[in-house]
Amino acid sequence: MSQRTLILLKPDAVQKSLIGEIVGRFEKKWLKVVGLKLMNMSGALVDEHYDFLMDKPFFPSIKSYMTSSPIVALAVEGHESVKVVRSMCGATNPVDALPGTIRGDLAKNIDNNIIHSSDSEETAGKELARFFKSEELFDYGRPLLG
Numbered sequence: 001m002s003q004r005t006l007i008l009l010k011p012d013a014v015q016k017s018l019i020g021e022i023v024g025r026f027e028k029k030w031l032k033v034v035g036l037k038l039m040n041m042s043g044a045l046v047d048e049h050y051d052f053l054m055d056k057p058f059f060p061s062i063k064s065y066m067t068s069s070p071i072v073a074l075a076v077e078g079h080e081s082v083k084v085v086r087s088m089c090g091a092t093n094p095v096d097a098l099p100g101t102i103r104g105d106l107a108k109n110i111d112n113n114i115i116h117s118s119d120s121e122e123t124a125g126k127e128l129a130r131f132f133k134s135e136e137l138f139d140y141g142r143p144l145l146g
């Protein structure tokens with residue numbers, strides 16, 4: 001089943017110049033980029049996106065981290081994209097992430113784990129709407145691949 005999902009390349013991915021490498025991994029897996037933008041997260045957007053963590057003692061450091069540098073918001077589409085992307089990202093803690101996954105290969109530690117991806121199709125819908133206006137998401141075919 002074709003789905004859309006959200007990926008955020010966090011400040012450390014941008015700072016390490018890993019945008020192209022990470023996006024390339026998703027494209028090589030036949031996920032179609034349908035939205036892409038470099039942006040700064042406001043404090044309010046961080047609060048909204050991570051509202052489930054706001055009562056945790058580490059939330060202020062997450063907020064500081066996510067507003068420290070631009071991020072890349074990426075919308076991809078493909079067969080079971082939520083599951084595929086989550087698998088490609090690897091475990092949240094890079095220490096537990098397998099080699100070959102994005103976090104396993106590129107992330108430093110749990111505090112700088114390089115990437116966010118939606119955890120379900122329902123969450124993906126909410127998160128895509130949070131980061132993209134409808135006119136910023138594109139429908140297109142791939143006739144040049146034939």
